[in-house]
Amino acid sequence: MGSYPSEFNPVTKSLDSKEVEHLNPEDFRAKAHQVVDFIADFYKNIENYPASSQVQPGYLRTRMPQTAPDKPESLDAILKDVENDIIPGITQWVHPNFYGYFPASISSAAFLGEMLCACFNANGFSWVASPALTELEMVVMDWFAVMLRLPKCFMFSGTGGGVVQATTSEAVLVTILGARDRVLSKIGHEHAGKLVVYGSDQAHSMYNKQCKIAGIHPQNIRSIPARLEDEFALSPDTLRKFIEADVEAGLIPLFLCLTVGTTSTTAVDNINDLADLANKYNIWVHVDAAYGGNACICPEYRHFLDGIEKVDSLSLSPHKWLLCYAELCCLYVKNPSCVTNSLRTNPEYLRYKYSETDSVVSYKDWQVGTSRRFSPLRLYFVLRSYGVESLQSHIRSHIQYAITFERLVKSDGRFELVVPRRFSLVCFRLKQLNGYDASYTELLNRKLLEQVNSTGHALLTHSVVGGIYLLRFVVGSTLTEERHVIKTWEVVKELTNAILTEV
Amino acid sequence: MGSYPSEFNPVTKSLDSKEVEHLNPEDFRAKAHQVVDFIADFYKNIENYPASSQVQPGYLRTRMPQTAPDKPESLDAILKDVENDIIPGITQWVHPNFYGYFPASISSAAFLGEMLCACFNANGFSWVASPALTELEMVVMDWFAVMLRLPKCFMFSGTGGGVVQATTSEAVLVTILGARDRVLSKIGHEHAGKLVVYGSDQAHSMYNKQCKIAGIHPQNIRSIPARLEDEFALSPDTLRKFIEADVEAGLIPLFLCLTVGTTSTTAVDNINDLADLANKYNIWVHVDAAYGGNACICPEYRHFLDGIEKVDSLSLSPHKWLLCYAELCCLYVKNPSCVTNSLRTNPEYLRYKYSETDSVVSYKDWQVGTSRRFSPLRLYFVLRSYGVESLQSHIRSHIQYAITFERLVKSDGRFELVVPRRFSLVCFRLKQLNGYDASYTELLNRKLLEQVNSTGHALLTHSVVGGIYLLRFVVGSTLTEERHVIKTWEVVKELTNAILTEV
Incomplete structure (x- = not known):
């Protein structure tokens, strides 16, 4: 430990900051304009590219040097390689003939929002770290809640609140954790092995994965078969039988993941009936409406969320169908303190005037990580540029x-x-x-x-x-x-x- | 469930796709150029803005309407509000006089990479979903490993591999999960309550949080006091005493989180000595070098990683000090199968020709979520534009x-x-x-x-x-x-x- 950098004798040349033009505004301007044109031309010519990439595994490694260059390379050289080597390996998610998975939609509006998100590079882990990040996110989450006709119990202007997560996986994980720790704080961590979670076998594969991440015993993760005659929706009767059997066996029902628009067939679980059942057992109900939820901004599709006031949390992803670019998943929770009690950190180096009060939201306590980008700016740009x-x-x-x-x-x-x-x-x-x-x-x-x-x-x-x-x-x-x-x-x-x- | 959208009689007007100019290339071009100039001017004038925002809690809500607009608004109107309402609430992380937390650095190069990442909006959850995403990430992670003089056991060209995570939190979580499930697959999930994790009290607050997320019993999360006389590094002797006491008590040492550059004081844990100790107990050793690791691309600081060949995983964040914009944390693991065994999903709707073989990497199995952006493009642009x-x-x-x-x-x-x-x-x-x-x-x-x-x-x-x-x-x-x-x-x-x- 005796060797400190201060003993190091720096080479004078390396200290000349002029050598590296990090962010000369005029250099930035010229290059960013060049890339804007590259992208506009790409979008203009998108139909000349195949929708599905035709490359073979390992195609890129053979085209690339084995190490990064020692000396700077020009933007022209890099863009040439993007065109020749990278684009052929890209499955074109922005292609008009991309009909796979669930498409991820884009827009000029969200692109501009993303440019500004990057521009500021601000970090919204706590209010003080960059107040506008927290405050704009709260405003936009409430705007979107109004569009979805969510009850006040999910809004900051009511008694709940919303947060942007990267994807549904993270949204579901934080709700499972909120549910888990709410129960364990009462019954003791030694009973963790008794907790049981429920979803249909049509729930997205991330449901099982997030439950395992949260330490739910793999034998207690129920994937309940959904049937063709129910149009692949979860049957309340079947769910009841599973829950009753678990209670009978001395296990503790914890969490139910419902889906509005399953990945395979866009099946819709009946929130009303299933939440009524779950509420009898104090089960946390989460609704994953990643794709289908976006349609619920139209009055004629809103009925798919009927009963939403009975659940604990809801997530949906404007990055899928509402033109926002990845990644932007909106999570609403009825009782944010359940989540923040589970995920709160309060190290000395992040404390400030308001951190010990409830007067501000600390979004780091609503998510897995600490740092967070200004992603809601993309949704803000979309909502304003389009209008409802x-x-x-x-x-x-x-x-x-x-x-x-x-x-x-x-x-x-x-x-x-x-x-x-x-x-x-x-x-x-x-x-x-x-x-x-x-x-x-x-x-x-x-x-x-x-x-x-x-x-x-x-x-x-x-x-x-x-x-x-x-x-x-x-x-x-x-x-x-x-x-x-x-x-x-x-x-x-x-x-x-x-x-x-x-x- | 009787009411399907197909029964809905759509209003003809709403079907005119020309009404909404989603992504007309020339409209995109003009607006993106306008925003480039906005950003270049912002960077040019950055010193005219306060480094630290001076707003009060709640400042933004009063300036904003309570709902999103029904009709489209112009880019000029939105940018005006960004300037007047949002920027005053932004703590300027890009300001030259930002010396707080750990700064997050930026560059023209990474901005251009981010523009292209957004442009393609491709999703790299599996190889087939967009082959170039997986393959470029593998190449760039190996390039960066060479710059850090990491041993081959962390490289794809060797026996390990690397993956981009959003932040250190996610990197640490997936390594804890890999460690946890490696042990539980041998001893059985009913012993989960016996697993113990170790870190110094100078480790980042995310260490405790990620351990709790992974279901480690809160009583088994050790925060070992580091002392001034050790310059706040974790003492091997103290660690040994903790481990011995736990083993004596019938507990199972699982995971050790070391830090190269702690948040409070940039203390450096001695990897060599601590890994030797941990290896005797088959403890998974992770090195969090989020900030300090970036300096290790310089030969004169590389000694802070001495002993790295003895650990299981290492993470560091080029979004902090290597000009990459948030979020970009590089995680290297010696034994990727430990992580992927824990995090693998294999739903039918994501299967394809190579998904049942080991011939391709599926990055969804290296992370918490499923979807993933083309973030490594930012690191690729930085490495090529600057050179080592x-x-x-x-x-x-x-x-x-x-x-x-x-x-x-x-x-x-x-x-x-x-x-x-x-x-x-x-x-x-x-x-x-x-x-x-x-x-x-x-x-x-x-x-x-x-x-x-x-x-x-x-x-x-x-x-x-x-x-x-x-x-x-x-x-x-x-x-x-x-x-x-x-x-x-x-x-x-x-x-x-x-x-x-x-x-």
Whole structure:
């Protein structure tokens, strides 16, 4: 420990700060303008790129040097490599023919918000660390709550509050932790192994993962089978049986994760009935509306959140369908102190005038990490640049395009819808052919998906529900128009013709 | 459940996609250029803004409408509000006189990388979701490992690997989970309550928090007092006593968190000795070098990582000192399968050709969440735009400015250094005055800090170690030059004159 840097004899040259032009404003201006043009041209020409990348594993390592350069390289050189080496390996999530997973939508508005978020590079872990970050987030979370017609119990202007998390995973984790520590503070940590959590087998895979992270005994994580006859929604009767069996066995029901718009088929759990049941057992109810919740800004879809006043927390991700760029998930909690009691830190080096009072919100106590970016600025820019009505129109137009695709599927006797379309996802497949078995049907559908994606024209993904392999076609990319949907259906049909000819 | 959106009769007007100009490339181009100029001007005029915000709690809510607008608003209107309402509430982390916490540094290079990260809005949860994201991250993590002279056991070109996390909190959480599940898979989850974790009381507050999140029994989280005579480093002898007592009590030592550059004083735990000790007990050793690790790209500071080959994982944050904008923390692990065994998900809807093989990395299994942004692009831009030598110069110049400040403090008999300066942090305070007690000394120092920050000229923060209240002066903001440091010292001196006159 005897060797301190102060003993080091610095090379004079290295101390000349002029050598490195960190952030000369005019240099910044020129280069940022150059990159704006690069991006505008990229968006303009996006349809010239394949929607799905066609590279093979390991493609990039062979094109890259093994070490970082010793000397500076020019922006032109870097952008050339971005164009030649990186872009070919990017699955184009911004492509109008990206219909996979749940699309992540973008907008000029959010891009500008992101530029300013980066510009300030301020850190909002506590109020004093940069007051505007905390205060704008509170305002915007309340604005968005009003758009969703959430009850006052989830708003700062009421008795609750909201926070931006990176993704639903983090949102669910902090709610499980709030629920866990609320119970353990009463019954003692030695009973942690008795806590049980519930969700349907259609809940996103992050539900199991976050429960395990929070230390829930893996044997106590219930994935309750949802059935085709319930349109893959969680059945209250089945849930009741699971809970009763656990209570009977001396276990402690802790947490229930419901979904409004499951990943495989956009199934919707009935919040009203399930929350009534859970509340009888003092179970924390969380609603994961990552994708479907965005549609609830339209009055005609708001009923999917009916009963929301009975739950403890709700999360939804404007980075999916509301044009915000990743990552931006909004979490609302009815009783923020449950979360902050679990996650609070109060080290001396972060204390200040208001830190020991309740007069300000400390968002570090609402999340896993300490530091936080000014991400809500993106949502602020979107809400103001669009206004509520345009955002509603945006959701409606995507659903209308999905209806178009649904009609096209229905019009072709070789195909069938696997479940009714509810939002902008169409789940479809080639029907089982006479004289062929289910596994052959799956093989044909797999082949169709692979061929669609290998054209580069469009990107679709798949799932399996109730043993049925299905193709997922989700409208959600910002640049998608009805013509893209129609053209993609033509590609699907042509490939189907070829595949069925070979049978 | 009977009411489906397909029954809804959409208003024709709302289906006209032309109504909302989501991302017209020329509209995007014009607005993004406008915001580039806004930002370049902001950086140019940054010294006209106070370093520390002077607003009061609740200032923003009264200036904001209670709901989002129904109709679109113009970019000019929004930028005006950013200027008038938001910027006054921002503590300017990019200000050259920002010396608080650990500064978060920025650069033109990383800004351009962030613009492209946003542009693509691609999601790197698995290889197929956007191959370039996974592959570039692997390349850049190896590049950075070479710069840090990490052994091959932490590199993809060796037997380990690296991953970008948002912050150190997430990095530490995933390593605790890897350690936890490695042990519980052998001894059974019913012994979870016996697991014990160790860190010094100088470890960042996130250490306790992440251990609690992972379900470690709160009584089993050891915060071992570090002493002034050890320069606040964790003592191997003391650690040994704690471990022996726990083993004696039938508990199971699990995890040790070491720090290279603690938050309060940049103390450095001795990796070599402490890892030797921990390895005898099969304890997972993690090194948190969030701030200090960045200096280790310079050969003369690399010794702070001596012994790193003996630990299991290392994290450090280029978003602090290497110009990357938040959030970008690099985590290296020797045995990635420990982490991925704990965090792996494999839902049907994310399966693809390579997902059941080991031929590709799935970064979703290296982190808490599922989705992930293209953040490594910022580090890629920094490494290429600067080159290794310029980045070393950058670190050295900041340390040299800190040495300047240290000399100024030493030259004034009213002040003292509380601990030796090691990196770019100077811990100092007004000495105890003859005839006054320790608490009065603290009061004077608190007053000095408050007055410095309330001038708006500069921002400093504080800590308390070994009962001593100290002021922290960290050089780390991109725009800081030696003249800023000298001027800030003059401000400190003048305020001190006034304060001591009043005594």
